[in-house]
Amino acid sequence: MSARAGIVVTGTEVLTGRVADRNGPWLADRLRELGLDLAYNVIVADRRADIEAALSFLAARGMDLIVTSGGLGPTADDLTAEVVGAFQRRRMVLDEALEGRIAEILRSLMRRWPGADPDAVRTANRKQAVVPEGATVLEPVGTAPGLIVPPAEGRDGPTIVVLPGPPRELQAMWEAAAAGEALRAALGAATEYRQDTLRLFGIPESEIAETLRAAEAGGVALERLEITTCLRRGEVEVVTRYEPSDQAAYDALAAVVRERHPDTLFSDDGRSVDEQVAGALRERGWTIATAESCTGGLLAGRLTDLAGSSDYVLGGLVVYADDAKTALAGVPPELIERHGAVSTEVAAALADGARAALGADVGVGITGIAGPGGGTPAKPVGLVCFSVAGPGGARLTRSAQLPGGRADVRDRSTTVALHMVRRLLAGERDDGGDQ
C-alpha cells in the first residue's frame, strides 16, 4: 500500500468557477512523482466549518498527507492557517522573526504600488505571521508563508502542508518543501508509481474500450494496471498508472494498442502534438506561419505557448474580415466570391498567403464557422476548413465538422491544424501517400 494524499483547495472564487483551479492538477503531478496515491481533490468555500469538514473527511479516509492551497492572503476570508492549526490541535502564535521578514518583503512591494497605504498593507499582512506552534514555516514567495503542520504530539493523523493560492507562489514553495526534511519525514515509505500516456487522434473512444477488452482477452494483465481513457481537445488519451513490477503488463497493453491503431496512435512517450510539431520543425530547420479566420489567433497563440518557439514561429495573420483575407493573405476576392470564405479553396489560399507574407517554410490556413451564428444548411456551425502548405508544393487540405459550442470549435480547430502540420512534417501529402 502506498501512502495516500488528498488536496483541499479553498476559495469561493475557485468553488464557484470564477478562477480555474490550476493548483490541484499541478500538485497531483508532484504527489505522483513522490509516489503518493492522490485520492481526492476537495474544493471548498472560504468557510471555517466547510474547510474543517474537508480535513476531517480526508483524515478519516486515511490520507497520510493533505495539501491545502489558498486562504493565506491578507483578507478576513483567508482562514486556512488558523483552521489547520486548530485541526492539528496546535496553538496559533505570532512568529516575530517571520513578521520581520514579511515586513522586508512589503517594503519592496510598496515601491511597486506607490499609492498604497503602508499601514493598510502592514496590518493586512501581519496576520500572515501568526502560525501554528511547532509548524515548519515555508518562506514566503509572495508575502504569505506556507506551513508544514504535523499532528500535535501524541496524536495520529495526516501531516498537512499549507500552501498559498497563487500558482507561482504555490509551485515555488512546494519545490522548497519537497527538498526539505519535514516533508520527507511525513511521507515515510512511499510506493513508486509509473504513469504512461498513449495519445490517439481520429478515432472514437469506444474503439479504445474494445481494444482494452481485446487486450484482456489476449491475456494482458489489465487488473494490474489503473487505466483511464478520456477525450481531451479532440484527442483520445489512455493514461496508465502502475507499479514498477507491472511494467511487462503495461508493455503488453501498449503493444496491442500499437498494433490495432497504427494510423491514429501518434504519441506513446508522453509528448503532446504541440511538442511533436515543435520538435519536427526544429529537426528540419523549418519555420512556420499562420493565417487564421475563425480561430482568430489561437493557433499562433498555441504555437508560441512553448518557450523557445521564436526559433521556428515567424508570426501569423489574423484575417477575421474578408477584406483582411485579401489585403494581408492575398486571397483573391473572386475565390471568396466563388467558393465562400469558408471553403477548402480559401483555406489553401490562406496557407499560401501565410507562407508568402512571413517568408515561412510552412503555412497554415484555417477558416470556418465557429458559431453560434453564421451557419447555413450547406455550411453549418462547426464546419472548419484547413490547409497546410510546405516547400516544393507539399500540401494537406481537409475540412471537418467539429462538435460543441463556439469555444469548443475554436479550440478543437487548433488541434486538427496541429495534427495536419505534424503529418505534413512526417512526409504525408494530399497527392497520395507519404514522400
Place this chain on the structure above:
Amino acid sequence: MSARAGIVVTGTEVLTGRVADRNGPWLADRLRELGLDLAYNVIVADRRADIEAALSFLAARGMDLIVTSGGLGPTADDLTAEVVGAFQRRRMVLDEALEGRIAEILRSLMRRWPGADPDAVRTANRKQAVVPEGATVLEPVGTAPGLIVPPAEGRDGPTIVVLPGPPRELQAMWEAAAAGEALRAALGAATEYRQDTLRLFGIPESEIAETLRAAEAGGVALERLEITTCLRRGEVEVVTRYEPSDQAAYDALAAVVRERHPDTLFSDDGRSVDEQVAGALRERGWTIATAESCTGGLLAGRLTDLAGSSDYVLGGLVVYADDAKTALAGVPPELIERHGAVSTEVAAALADGARAALGADVGVGITGIAGPGGGTPAKPVGLVCFSVAGPGGARLTRSAQLPGGRADVRDRSTTVALHMVRRLLAGERDDGGDQ
C-alpha cells in the same frame, strides 16, 4: 437555511489535471440560480470506494442535492451509475426502451466513424442502458443517459443527479433536468441568493482588505454578506453573495468601494473588461486590429472569443520575428535597432502598423519578454510594452513589469491591453487627461 448542494466530479483524468474541470464551475452557477448553497466540489478518481466515500461525505454533511459529473462512458472505468444506484440502495436494471433509443443514436454515430466496428460500439454502450430502478432517466445528448436518483423508499438522504462528463452533454442535460418535475421535487424550498461582482484593475489586493475594514468601521453590515476577494488575470474581483433582504448592506458596501477606488473600479455590474471593450467598440461603431509579438495572437484570440466579434474585429498581425514586425506592421528596422524590439517606441509603431494594415479605427501593439529566456538586467523577463492608437492621434502607451511565468506574462498582457483599449475608448489620452 437554504438547501445545500455538493458536486462530485469523477475521473482520474480530471483529478490528475490532464483535463480541466469545466463542469464544477458551470454547475456552481446553475445551483446558485436555483437558490442552492454549493458547499463542496469533490474530485475523485474512477475508483468505486473513493466515489462511494465522496457520496457518503456529502450526505453526512447534510447536502440536499448531489450532482455527479462523468463516469457514464462506455469503458469499464465508468462506474458512476452503478455506484450511485448502490449508494441509494436501488437495484440496477436494463431499461430496454432506453437501450433501443441509444441504439438509434449509435446508428447515426456510425456514419461519422465508418471504420468503427458496430459490435464494439454496441457492446460498449449497452451498459449505458443499465440504470437504478426507480430513477428518472435524462435523455442522452451524446450516447450516455443521465439520471435523477432519489434515495430508496423509506430512506432519507440527498437526491443524486448523475450527469455525463463532456461539458456540452452535461449542460444540455442539466437544462432538461432543471425544467422537469423530478428535480424540483427534490429541491423543496430553496432560498434565493443574489451575487454581485465588483472588478478593479491596478491596485493590490491588500487595499481592498483595508477598504472592507473601513466599510465595517463605517457601519456597513458586513456580517450579512459573504464576501470573497481574489486576483484574476491581473484584476481584483470582489464577489458578494447575500440574501435579498440584505440588499441595503450590499449597496452600502458598493458605495464605499466606489468612493475609495474611483480610478480602479471599472465594473460593478458583472461585465468583464472584454464585454466592456466590445460594447464600447459597438457603441462608437469602431473597428479594432492588433499587432502582437510576445502574446503571439492571444489578444486577437481573446477579442474574438465573444460571439459576434466579427462586427468590430478586423484581424491582426502576429509579428513574432523582427523581420515580421517590419514586413507586416511597417516598423522601421532603425527603430528596432535604436530602441530594441521590446520598447514603447516599437509598441507604438506596432499599434500604428495594425491600424494601417487592417484599416482599423483602433490598433493595439504589444511587445515584451515572456520568458523564461531573453531577459537582461535592463529589460528583464516580464517587461511588456503596450500601445493603443485611435483616430485623430488618440494614443495610450505604457510599459509594465508583469509577474509570473511565461503563461502568466502572456495572459496578463492581454488583460493590460484590454484595459488600455477600454480607457482609450472612454476618452483617456496620453497627452494629459480625458477628452
